[in-house]
Amino acid sequence: MGAGVEFGKSxxxxxxxxxxxxxxxxxxxxxxxxxxxxxxxxxxxxxGEAGSAGELARLASEQSADSGSLNGAExxxxxxxxxxxxxxxxxxxxxxxxxxxxxxxxxGFALDAEDENEQVIDGGGDYGTGLDQxxxxxxxxxxxxxxxxxxxxxxxxxxxxxxxGHPLAPDPSIAPKVVYDNxxxxxxxxxxxxxxxxxxxxxxxKIYLDQAVEAAEEADGDIKDVIEKYRRDMGELAxxxxxxxxxxxxxxxxLWHTEExxxxxxxxxxxxxxxxxxxxxxxxxxxxxxGSAVDDMFDADGNVREDFxxxxxxxxxYTQEFLQxxxxxxxxxxxxxxxxxxxxGEEYTxxxxxxxVQEAVANGxxxxxxxAVGGSDPGTGAPMPPGVKxxxxxxxxxxxxxxxxxxxxxxxxxxxxxxxxxxxxxxxVASGDAFSRDMVNSALDxxxxxxxxxxxxTQHNGSNSVAEMRSDPYPWLEVDGVDGLLTAASRNxxxxxxxxxxxxxxxxxxxxxWQGSEGVADLIRAGTTLPQGVDHNSEAAEPxxxxxxxxxxxxxANYEHLRSVxxxxxxxxxxxxxxxxETAVKYMDLLAYNPTSGSSxxxxxxxxxxxxxxxxxxxxxxxxxxxxxxxxxxDEDVAQQFGRDLGEWQYNTxxxxxxxxxxxxxxxxxxxxxVMRVSGYVDGAYEAVxxxxxxxxxxxxxxxxxxxxxxxxxxxxxxxxxxxxxxxxRNLTDVPQEPxxxxxxxxxxxxxxxxxxxxxRAARDAGYDGMxxxxxxxxxxxxxPTTDDEAADGDRARERDAVTDAADGELxxxxxxHGYLAxxxxxxxxxxxxxx
Numbered sequence: 142m143g144a145g146v147e148f149g150k151s152x153x154x155x156x157x158x159x160x161x162x163x164x165x166x167x168x169x170x171x172x173x174x175x176x177x178x179x180x181x182x183x184x185x186x187x188x189g190e191a192g193s194a195g196e197l198a199r200l201a202s203e204q205s206a207d208s209g210s211l212n213g214a215e216x217x218x219x220x221x222x223x224x225x226x227x228x229x230x231x232x233x234x235x236x237x238x239x240x241x242x243x244x245x246x247x248x249g250f251a252l253d254a255e256d257e258n259e260q261v262i263d264g265g266g267d268y269g270t271g272l273d274q275x276x277x278x279x280x281x282x283x284x285x286x287x288x289x290x291x292x293x294x295x296x297x298x299x300x301x302x303x304x305x306g307h308p309l310a311p312d313p314s315i316a317p318k319v320v321y322d323n324x325x326x327x328x329x330x331x332x333x334x335x336x337x338x339x340x341x342x343x344x345x346x347k348i349y350l351d352q353a354v355e356a357a358e359e360a361d362g363d364i365k366d367v368i369e370k371y372r373r374d375m376g377e378l379a380x381x382x383x384x385x386x387x388x389x390x391x392x393x394x395x396l397w398h399t400e401e402x403x404x405x406x407x408x409x410x411x412x413x414x415x416x417x418x419x420x421x422x423x424x425x426x427x428x429x430x431x432g433s434a435v436d437d438m439f440d441a442d443g444n445v446r447e448d449f450x451x452x453x454x455x456x457x458x459y460t461q462e463f464l465q466x467x468x469x470x471x472x473x474x475x476x477x478x479x480x481x482x483x484x485x486g487e488e489y490t491x492x493x494x495x496x497x498v499q500e501a502v503a504n505g506x507x508x509x510x511x512x513a514v515g516g517s518d519p520g521t522g523a524p525m526p527p528g529v530k531x532x533x534x535x536x537x538x539x540x541x542x543x544x545x546x547x548x549x550x551x552x553x554x555x556x557x558x559x560x561x562x563x564x565x566x567x568x569x570v571a572s573g574d575a576f577s578r579d580m581v582n583s584a585l586d587x588x589x590x591x592x593x594x595x596x597x598x599t600q601h602n603g604s605n606s607v608a609e610m611r612s613d614p615y616p617w618l619e620v621d622g623v624d625g626l627l628t629a630a631s632r633n634x635x636x637x638x639x640x641x642x643x644x645x646x647x648x649x650x651x652x653x654x655w656q657g658s659e660g661v662a663d664l665i666r667a668g669t670t671l672p673q674g675v676d677h678n679s680e681a682a683e684p685x686x687x688x689x690x691x692x693x694x695x696x697x698a699n700y701e702h703l704r705s706v707x708x709x710x711x712x713x714x715x716x717x718x719x720x721x722x723e724t725a726v727k728y729m730d731l732l733a734y735n736p737t738s739g740s741s742x743x744x745x746x747x748x749x750x751x752x753x754x755x756x757x758x759x760x761x762x763x764x765x766x767x768x769x770x771x772x773x774x775x776d777e778d779v780a781q782q783f784g785r786d787l788g789e790w791q792y793n794t795x796x797x798x799x800x801x802x803x804x805x806x807x808x809x810x811x812x813x814x815x816v817m818r819v820s821g822y823v824d825g826a827y828e829a830v831x832x833x834x835x836x837x838x839x840x841x842x843x844x845x846x847x848x849x850x851x852x853x854x855x856x857x858x859x860x861x862x863x864x865x866x867x868x869x870x871r872n873l874t875d876v877p878q879e880p881x882x883x884x885x886x887x888x889x890x891x892x893x894x895x896x897x898x899x900x901x902r903a904a905r906d907a908g909y910d911g912m913x914x915x916x917x918x919x920x921x922x923x924x925x926p927t928t929d930d931e932a933a934d935g936d937r938a939r940e941r942d943a944v945t946d947a948a949d950g951e952l953x954x955x956x957x958x959h960g961y962l963a964x965x966x967x968x969x970x971x972x973x974x975x976x977x
Contacts, residue, residue: 144291144337146283146346148353153276156354161272161361165258168368171399172251180393181245188241194385197240198392240385247378247396254371261363272360276353283349287337290319290345294328294335322348372405376426383429390430390437390456397430403459406430407466414471421480425494432501434459438514439504439570443632445513457515460505464526467502472528473557475499476564476622496567503568507629510576520575532561533579533626537586545598545615555594555620558587562625566660571633578640581650581664584626588653591618595711619711624660631660637668641688648695652702654712662720665692669724678755687743689728690758694741696721697764700771707775715776722772722783729790731757733815733822733971738762750798750815751808769826787823791816791896795903799961802909813900814967820896821971828972893968894945897952900963910959917955918948 154160180201187200257266264271270278294317317328317335321344328335337345379389379397389397396402410427413419434456438449451457480493506529509516517523519534536558543551562584572580598615627650631637641647641664655661669689675681696703707714725732734749741764747757760768772783798812901917904910956963 144287145342146287146349147280148276148283148346148350149280150273150276152350153353153357156350157358159358159361161357161364162262164361164364164368165262167401168258168364169255171401172255172396174248174252174255177248177252181248183393184241184244188237194237194240194382194387197237197244198388201392201394236385240382240387243378243382243385244387244394247375247394250371250374250378251396254367257367258364261360261367268360268363272356275356279349279353279356283345286321286345286349287342290321290337290341294319294337321345369405372402375402376406376409376430379433380426380429383433388433388437390433395455398434398456398459400455400458400462402430403462404466407463411466411468411471414467414474419474419478421478421493421495421498424475424498428498428501431460431463431505432497435501435504435508435570438508443570445511445571449514451513451515454515457508460509461516461524461526464502464505464509464529465524467526467528469528469531469557469561472502472532472564473560475502476560476562476625499564499567500569503565503629504570506565507568507570507572507576507632511571511573513573516573518573518575519579532558533576533583536583537590540587540590540594545594545601547615551594552616552618555587555591555618556622559620559622559625561622562660563622564625565629566622566625568629568632571636572629574633574636574639577630577633577636580626580630581640581646584623584660585646585649585653588623588655591620591623592654594618617711619656621656624655624657627660628663629660631663631667634667634670634672635684637664638684638688639668641665641668641691642684644691644695647688647691648699651692651695651717652699652706654706654709655714655717656712658712658714658717661714661717665717665720665724668692669727678753683756686754686756686758689724690741690743690760692721692724693728693732693768694758694760694764696771697741697760697767700767704771704774715779718771718775719779719782721768722775722779723786725768725772726783726786726790728758729787729819730794730815732760732765733794733819734811750812765822766826766829769822770830773823773826774830784823787819788899791819791899792903795900796907799904799907799909809961810964813961814964816900817893817896817964817967818971820893821968821973824968825972893963893965894948894952896968897956897963898948900961901952901955904955904959904961909961912955912959915955915959916951918951 150162154162183201184197187197187203190200260266260268260271262272264274269275316330319326319328319337319341321341324344326338326341326344329338330336375397382389406427410424413423413427437454437456438446440446475498478495478499480495483491483493506526508514509526510519510529512518517525519525540551540555540558543549543554545551565580571577595617598617602614630640641650650661650664653661669685669692671677671682671685675685677686703714703718706712707718730749731744731747731754734747739759739761741761742758744757744759745755747754747759749757773780775783794812795816798809802809898917898919901915905912905915905917952963
């Protein structure tokens, strides 16, 4: 009978948003265990051939499913019984056996989870008869209750419970009553008599359907718990495998990089970052899959792998899905985290897992915004991670709308952006061109607002009376990390060059009051260094030359501002100054060769030391002088490194000239004059700033140190876009200072001694004209007086002059004997400047 109280699975689904059947199916589709036995064979066979865990995935992919005589189903069955032997695992050593064992264990986790999910629905194990049978039983119970009520009414007279025709029975026209679940219902008249009313039918059905829904929701929770345990176990296993050198994103087994795993890991990472004290080890567990995915897209140099195809890979979907679940607040929290102090005795070897987490997330963001690996192009309106979007687009407006009072929230909001920048500074792979530019523009906009707000704060504090300033000064915004977005953008070298080839943007980058400028330095290096294999006359090289010309020209035009900003209370742009110096040295051939008369700008087709450069440039005299004056007045360690780099350039340039001359060619005269001229540039800049009352260490000793780094060894080739001296020995030389009048005297008469030493050493090392055994004098700056009193000491001056004269004589003898020129006029030309 039943009469409408029965129900089935579809009725249950309509009553709840939980769907254990679909959850089970989705998981089965995700793990796809049908071919897992074949996959197990592939790994077992590959394990016997692999030389390392890193090779295992590739070799496993190359194996056919029927390789060898192994039985995949038996392997997996043994794994689930913990009965695998070394022979089963390839017998290639304990370490490889452990890796393969863990891979098979991952397959076992998937099979176990799928089996348990089946038990939840179909019955077995701890789940009794299963959900499907439970729903059927409850429907049957509802039908039984209905049938019992119906039978009772068939034998009941109207209005009572006595049989029909009984002398004491009530009026048959009155409907009988029936009680169910403590509720009294009035029977309805049917074709054959009284029947259960509709309300009773609905009540019976509801009671049992509610129980069925509860069972379905419980089953959904059980399946969810099974999958949760599977993902947790797989996460821990992934960390073990990655630590052992196996890349979980490669090979035929793709269990670790499904979109569902991305969602799970990201949510867990987000939950951990919302805690008061997130644990680095937990963050590492849930971010390792993201790091592994990005590693498969890019090579060790941060370039897109040639064999990566976004159309066939699931890794871009994994990355996109992962980042959708990280909020702006969590990204800032991760960026603000610092590792604890390393254990005692492990200060130089300890690697905190936090760094790997920050790198994985920053790289994931860049990858998700790089079309070359399946990421989004912000210009097309494609979806992007919401937490990232909040920071990169419009954050300056958010800050601009805030007041400057201490309780306005401005300082916290600004530092949140800085924390995001700190996170992005850990990126090692490139984002797309559009997003790279957007990151730079975002950082510039935010930094501009910070400076404007600090101007407002200064005005407020300055407008108060002394008493008011003591009680109500507004603290300035001191925001660290904004430049980190420039570091992230710099990983795209082509985009960096394109950006810096825009003079307006270059100017804006250089003149900002960055609290830390490592990101600016990264952008300058990326945008001005020719990539390996790019010909300097190719079309691809043009933006790098334009970027370098813009950086150096803008520096020269704004050197006083750049110097004052770095000496101010709220900025540290020394790293940027260092990158400017490196750029100057990289393009010193142009700066030392081209005349400084006229205006700054491109010089297409300029010939430099016998080589034509289609994208050459020059600096005007004022820009040229400003550049060198900045470099001799910047932070002492930056200035000294600039000197060492210049010394290396001088030695390399001279060596190149003498080496080519030994083969019957090469512009020795021009190149040696360039070496002399550069020393003149430095001495002229030093004299100019001494006249301004700025006391800085002399660069000459640093230049000699740079040359000494290479002297006696075969030098590295120096050319456009090749970094010079960046990896040179970094120990600092104590450089003496001397009074300005002594400096001028020394430069007038003896300044060219030092580049002449470098030229002579290069000639000797190049074996020029039989100079291989020549004895080159080793005059050092220590031979000069270091104080006013010492300068006034006649004996000390005479001693200095005697040493200098001796070195001068020896150098002159070498120059005359071997017929090469080291022109004093070229030194003076550089020192005095063209046209004076």
